[in-house]
Amino acid sequence: MSTPPRFTHASGLRRLLIELHRCPDGWSGPEAQALLAYCTERYRTLARKYGQSGEDAATAAYEALTATATRWARDPWGVVTTAVQRTLQAEQRAHGLLCGAERARHLMHAPVHDVTRFADNELVERDPAFQVTGVADEDATATSGVTARFVPTDEALAEAARIFVACGWPADVARGALELVCSRLIEAGHRRRAFEYLRRHPEAWAHLDLSQEQWTRVLTVVLGTQHPDLAATDLGRGLLWRLFVGQRREEISCDPAVTRALATAAPLSLEARHA
Structure with missing residues (x-):
């Protein structure tokens, strides 16, 4: 039975992140690439819940993995998972509000409904004034x-x-x-x-x-x-x-x-x- 990568455990992930912080070029190395691939699969189901892909979740995970707080957290995977979920939620909210993700974070719990897209309005199909020929x-x-x-x-x-x-x-x-x-x-x-x-x-x-x-x-x-x-x-x-x-x-x-x-x-x- 093959030994799982060290980054699957909290202590191993912490050591890897410290090494990558000291040598940023290491993110192009095989272990760092394996970590990102692991994040893609680990968070694929979570990403699908918010209408996004595993690659989107991996991008959010990368941003969390490079944060100082993650390197020194008692549970770095817990920090990453929370950060990925919040980012995916913000992206989904941003898509509905037609705004940037950072703006959507501030509106996450605000009583603001999603934008009704003009093209989704039945008026577009019913009114001849909105019909386009050619x-x-x-x-x-x-x-x-x-x-x-x-x-x-x-x-x-x-x-x-x-x-x-x-x-x-x-x-x-x-x-x-x-x-x-x-x-x-x-x-x-x-x-x-x-x-x-x-x-x-x-x-x-x-x-x-x-x-x-x-x-x-x-x-x-x-x-x-x-x-x-x-x-x-x-x-x-x-x-x-x-x-x-x-x-x-x-x-x-x-x-x-x-x-x-x-x-x-x-x-x-x-x-x-x-x-």
């Missing part, structure tokens, strides 16, 4: 001066990668970042969920050798600014959407909001600043 987004095409047409995913990704490269990104890193975003977007089925998951997931930016600040800039460019007031703008819709509806790479490359953000988020930019 498949083109007329507002988007009118403002951008392009014809809305379907752009195959591979073509859109290739064009997006070329924009990244033009802003100073290595081609393989650009492609890897875009594929990572797209894979999570497909799994989540919702841009905001994909954005929030990727923004908080340390393996994403660490794998690409980016800081969290750089990675957040990339997500904002690719998936759009997650602010409701900007939802109908190019800035709010993001790079992938603009390519999907047919905007040309040359046009997007002239957008300073895109090029400036990508250039400052390029993997070599931090090294250049310290050179």
Whole structure:
């Protein structure tokens, strides 16, 4: 019978967390990766209860595992479990209230009901004034001066990668970042969920050798600014959407909001600043 990993017990987890605190690079090592995988399975059922995935729970667990209080707690697993549950609850509440998770934490026990989404209202289906004909987004095409047409995913990704490269990104890193975003977007089925998951997931930016600040800039460019007031703008819709509806790479490359953000988020930019 194989011996269970030391982190399954409170004392072993505490020792591992102290080691990882002293050597942060250890989070990319096999034991730390095994710990995160263990958290994914340990909290998968709890995550499902709140409409989220085991990976979402593992992200919440990582945030708890890196906290000072967890390292020195008498029962570190108890601290992690409580933190994961509260984070999952806040995420579920945030989704219902259409606000950020931190804001939702403060409203957790407040008598505030979930937002009724406009698209879920029966009025949308009953009133002809709300019916939309055609498949083109007329507002988007009118403002951008392009014809809305379907752009195959591979073509859109290739064009997006070329924009990244033009802003100073290595081609393989650009492609890897875009594929990572797209894979999570497909799994989540919702841009905001994909954005929030990727923004908080340390393996994403660490794998690409980016800081969290750089990675957040990339997500904002690719998936759009997650602010409701900007939802109908190019800035709010993001790079992938603009390519999907047919905007040309040359046009997007002239957008300073895109090029400036990508250039400052390029993997070599931090090294250049310290050179």
